[in-house]
Amino acid sequence: MENTPEYSVSELAGALKRTVETTFGLVRVRGELSGFKRVGSGHCYGALKDADALVDLVMFRGAAATLSFRPEDGLEVIVTGKLTTYPGRSKYQIIVDRMAPAGVGALLAQIEARRVKLAAEGLFDPARKRPLPHIPRVIGIITSPTGAVIRDILHRLADRFPRHVLVWPVAVQGEAAASQVAAAIRGFNALAPGGLIPRPDLIIVARGGGSIEDLGAFNEEIVVRAAAASAIPLISAVGHETDTTLIDYASDWRAPTPTAAAERAVPVRADLVAQVATLAARLEQAMARGLAQRSERARAIAARLPVPRRLMELPAQRLDDLAGRLPRGLAIARSRAAARLATSAGALRPALLASRTRRSADALARTNLRPRLLTARAETAAQRLAAAGRLLVSLGPESVLSRGYALVLDNNGQLIGRVAAARSQPALTLRFADGDLPVQPASSQPRLL
Template identity: 60%
Template sequence: MAFPSAPNDDDDFRKDGLLASERAGDNAPALSISEISAQLKRTVEDRFGFVRVRGELSGVKRAASGHLYMSLKDEGARLDGVMWRGNAQRLGFMPEDGVEVIATGKLTTYPGRSNYQIVVDRMEIAGEGALLALLAKTKARLEAEGLFSPQRKRALPFLPRVIGVVTSPTGAVIRDILHRLSDRFPSHVVVWPVLVQGQGAAAQVAAAVRGFSDLAPGGPVPRPDVVIVARGGGSIEDLWSFNEEEVVRAIAASTIPVISAVGHETDTTLADFAADLRAPTPTAAAEIAVPVRAELAAQVHDLQARQGRALTRLLAHARERLEVRSQRLPTAQALLSPQSQRLDDLSDRLRRALVHRTEIAAGVLARHGGALRPALLTQRLGRERERLVAQRLRPEALLQRIEHARGRVEALDRLRRSLDPEAPLQRGYVLVTDRDGHVVKNRATAAARAALTLKFADGALDVVTSDAPPAVLSPTPAPAATRPASRPRGTAESVQPKLL
């Protein structure tokens, strides 16, 4: 078996194509991947520096940096796209998957993944049909979240004191609302001026609705009792700001009842579904917000008249019932005749009882009168005289009574001296009294008095307890101890007690 011979030189080895070589006159030098990617990028950007493409959005994703990434596709192809944060913030709608748009920008390449993409500067919805499709899709999604549920609707206040209006301050809408309010029931109106169309209108409307809800009651700006979101009529594109999800969510989250008055009666936006009540026109919103003052006054007058008639009728019925019942009541003579008869009977019985009692007393006196004879009285007087003569005045009994009385007097005198409040003054104590002579027993009572009197054994001293320097008063000499006057002889206590 024969084997091929090994190459003998380098030329033969290069001819086999195993090593790359540069030949003389070769005009296709080898390029690096970065070089060919850069050339492709320049070529694509030069050739497609401005393009407008139409396609359906797919894989829409907003990064944390604010950039918007997406894909545009049709039946046969797919194109990646990116929209930088500055342009994405100026979008007039919320990009979603399935929305057909027209994107304006330039094509470029991304060497990191060896693909090309479009850098979108502006994005618009491709026609009214696509706009309606986006509207239906957004409505279905928000309705599934319960933002349009009837259970969320709140009743409007009957007579709001303050009405908040979110609208353009220069349009005819605010003039119509103010005019209608002044005709029906003049109210305090707070206008939050916003754009109602174009770039940034949705953000301003949502901020205004949230701003009214954030107002504190009693603050410098009065908090509305009801909010009217109003705009005049227009095309679906003109009213699109009120279909934005940001506006719908702000209205649904409002803590104040909201009336939506966007467009004319035939115009419908998602804000109408989220609001607590939809008005066909801004003027109708003003009519819904407040009642007619003249009608209320007439109603109050009618109720007042009805109240007067009802009271009159009630009094008439009460008077009739009183008259009927008074006719059934017995007369005063009929009510008092039994008691009058009983009084006459008792009076007659009392007279007869007194006569009878007098007769009985006369009989008793006659029976006992026989015992009061002079002889019996003389006999009794003699016996008592004999008893009196029999009694002798013995000195021993009299002295004994005197000693007993003296002992009681001495005991009472000792008790008096022991209870005398001035007795401790002889031992160095002081008696404290106020101006009225009441004894001061504790420090709190003394601090509450402006002046005190200190009574010593040899006299009294007045002192002042206030912050002013006390005035030293001349001591008042103590009253001389007076001995109890001796009772004159012959007084009641010195008379000899009776022995009988």
């Protein structure tokens, strides 16, 4: 035992590290992720486990940037890297260069679980989807600034109906893609209407085709929630026609290809011009036809109306007939009036009038209207009237006032006969024989104003 060489702790740890790295310089391991996390530096830490064992893993920032999906605990993956030790803690670990899902089935299961979760929250409800504008003034496009996708969209927009286009460049693949796409959607929505940068009326999120791993950013929850929360109508155009991502469920319209998104965003301007020209021609024809129908109807009505000249012929004839009969009628009426006058003249003889006058005078003489009788009756009536006047004066209130009495009146000149009524008045008037005296009622005696 004394001949066994001695090692320091560092020497032993270094020897173990060299042995492990030499023996396992490159390994490919399949297992389930556990405790996976990304720290502020961009490095990722976690563990890979199966039913019987566990090995730590570390993925530095450069390798983590190449991830095409979001690693989650419980997901089965295949990692490629080298096995090494960490002397500071006496443990071994895998430094991962590449990580991929263990199979499409595992990744699809992860996506399906996320879809069910988001659907339960109502993010895919058809009632949330808004109609797309018919002709948007400004179109916002979220895609990679390089590649065929943006060129195809711009080319198709220019062919169909040129519009003002804003491009928000993002990464469409890799670990940073999901956060950039979500930030772009929120950024377009944050633009103020009428600002220096025009706010889009429509957003297109586009990417070309690829594998399920390549399209992984558009299955991320952060992207789906941003699309569902967008106040601006959004078209998803991710992948080819057979590709389906979760953003397709949250968008207002899903385009099978980026080119189809441009075709759905705007109509064909030439078709609109032709349609307007056709409608204008139809309108002109309808107006001409309407005028022709109304003119024909007016002529038909006019044909059924009588000629004005004919309307006056019969009244003119009747006027001529009456004018011819008028002189003869006047002569006959004059003859009849003369005959009635002659008949009445016999009753107006002077002797007859004188006889009637004498009979009226005799009847007047026989009446009792003699002057002396009329004078006596007038004197008797005058005496009775004077007596009644004296009685009225003696019984009148003025005569009573002269004997020391007074009248109590309210503001309207109405007589107050009771103390309670007098106390309810704001002011009273005492009328004496020689004038009125204003007073104010009190609790006991009235006092002068």
